[in-house]
Amino acid sequence: MKLVRSELSLQRASLIGWSLAIAAFVALVVAVYPSVAGDDSLDAIYEGLPPAAQQLLGGSDATSPVGYLNTQLYAFLLPAILLVFAFGRSAGTIAGEEEQRTLDLLLAQPLARWLAYMEKALAIAIGLFLLSVASLIPLFALNSSAGLDISVANLIGQTTQMFLFCLALGMWTMAVSSATGKRGLGLAVVIGYTVASYLIYGLAGTVSWLENIVPATPWRWYAENQPLQNGVGVEECLVLLAAAAVGALVGMWFFNRRDLHA
Template sequence: MLENIFLKTLRDQLVSIFWWSAGFIFLSIYLSYFFPYMSENTAIFKMVDSLPPVIKNLIGDVKFVSTPEGFFNLQPFSYFAPIMILFYSVSRGVGVIAGELENGTLDLLLSKPVSRSGVILQKVLSISLALAIIHIFFFLGMGLGLILFKIEMNIIRLADAIISVFMLSISFLTISVTAGIIFLNKKKAVGLVSGFALISFLINAYAPAVNSFQIARIFSPFYYNSGNSPILNGLDLSHLLIQTFIAVFFLAVSILFFKKRDLYS
């Protein structure tokens, strides 16, 4: 697997892909095991109903939690899955160029007949494939959980929700690549993207309760992941297109920026 940058990047991720996939399978089965207890526990519904509206908005409509779609929409699709997968996207994304530079290997790589845009494209495609593999195992894990604990739900809606999380991870991947190229420093880039992720997550989460966040919500990539609740309503094509646009836009920006960038030793 050392024929090109794409395969070398994939090879470097093999161990991570295994553990992340295993982690998502475990999470899926754990939540599926937990669902029957949640759906039968009326005390929790009463407790949630008594919380302030802002907190209730963060949790979601409590009556849905008793259904598989509502439960899984809350967990893992609104919190665990997107936040966890962002760790992967951001750490890998900032490392595409800033990581090679900090390791001191970028000089050797660019001294070979590969274009700067080729380096970014091959690495981003390889990390995207890794993310796709992890999401496929996430889907399989969810499916296994449904079978093991005899939970009935629409499998297409489940796939919609996972595709939406996958697109969110790709958006943050290309945002992270761009940040890594701008700063040429992994720590600074991770700081910036994590800060942006946290703020945009909170804006999206609190938007239903805070009027001034309503407009700001459209600038949050999380809105295009969970705003339409794909597990309940299916994929929103306009959201999917915007997620694709974010990914392509930041990929183009990162390539243009990298082409102009001076690379110091």
């Protein structure tokens, strides 16, 4: 686990900065809620959107506590912020180092390739977990004073599914990047898939044939069961966790067997 500790130590300042920024962003969103609670005009704006847009933005209820957090945080903005971190770290940790010609220094150590890969993946998972926890702190602190009064269990459930959703996409970014040695290719493939699946998830309600594709989108397993309202979905968590594990194993397998770029 020395490599995990080393990776986290190198990222310490970055993780602190990310955590503070995310906590400040969430605190700002939560602090605004009392000024919009019960504002029918805001609900009217969301209700006037096309069904696909409502699905993409978290629904048409923007002023209830659950609806507000869904539309302003969890439907897109907060997972998008975490995905920026996950994509950047996952593409850069193997392929980025290989492109910079620094990976050889690590692999020259008495450490198996597969183990180096898995420890780097674990460091990314820990970093992403810490950022997810950082997003929860202001919600816990302001939950009552802002008038949200959402169940702590549901907040944790929502954050858990968001963490696993971002982790799964991050592990596949690392897999594609590490398997090819090309950071940009890994980013292009997984970001392209993420955006396409987001649009499919939103349009499925109005384009019937897309409904058959929805189970192949990570957004379905992240948001369909509405964890902020209904609590954590065990099936959803298991699917996302399995996707992350398979991504890590696939990436490790390919990285362990290919020649590094000179």
